[in-house]
Amino acid sequence: MKLVVVSAGLSSPSSTRLLADRLTAATLDHVDAEPEVVELRELAAEIAQHFVTGFPPARLAAALDAVAAADGLIAVTPVFAASYSGLFKSFFDLIDKDALTGKPVLLGATGGTARHSLVTEHALRPLFTYLRALVLPTAVYAASEDWGEQGLDGRITRAGTELARSMAPAAPAAAPDVDTAAAIAPRSLTGAITSTDPANGFTIVPFAQRLAALQA
Secondary structure: EEEEEEEEEOOOOHHHHHHHHHHHHHOOOOOEEEEEEEEEEHHHHHHHHHHHHOOOOOHHHHHHHHHHHEEEEEEEEEEEEEEEEEHHHHHHHHHOOOOOOOOEEEEEEEOOOOHHHHHHHHHHHHHHHHHOOOOOOOOOOEEEHHHOOOOHHHHHHHHHHHHHHOOOOOOOOOOOOHHHHHHHHEEOOOOEEOOOOOHHHHOOOOHHHHHHHHHH
C-alpha cells in the first residue's frame, strides 16, 4: 500500500511538516505502507506554471499522479486568514475531480493560535468532501502552544489509527449463526427487532391501549 503525505509548509523546518511527519508515523504504527512526501513549497513555481499553461511540469505531474494512486492521503496546511493556504488550495485545484473519490484522507493544520482550531471543519473538510474523498472523523489542528502537550499526542495517535484502519483491507465478515443473530437482535412475535428476548416470554400491549390509559 502507498501512503502519500502533502505538506504545504512554507519554511524549512516548519511546524506543518512536523505535524505531517507525526501523523505519518502514527499511521505507519498500524499499517504496512510505503510513505511518499509531497512538499508543495518545492513545487510552487510549477503549480503557478500549470495554471498559466495548462500543462504540469514533470515534478508536479509526478506529485499529482502520486496523490491519485495513493491508498491513503495525509494533507496538512498552515492557516492563513482563517483558512488553508493559497498554495495548498492551488495544488488541490489541479487534482482530477475523480482522483480522490473514496480515498481515505486525514486532515491536519497548524497555526499560531488556538482560535483557528475549527479551520479543519469549516475549510478543509468541505473541500475534500466536495472532492468525494473519505474524510476521517478526527482532524488534527496544532497551535503553537500545543507542541509538547499530551492532548496533541493523543489526537495524532487517534487520527493515525483511523487512517490505518481505513487503508487496511477489510476481512470478509462471517455470517452469524441463528443463535448468535438472535442474541444480537432478538425479534418480537411480529418479527420486529426488540430488546426483549422472546424466549423469556412477554406481553405485547397495543399502542392504542397505552394511549387510552394515558388519556384516562
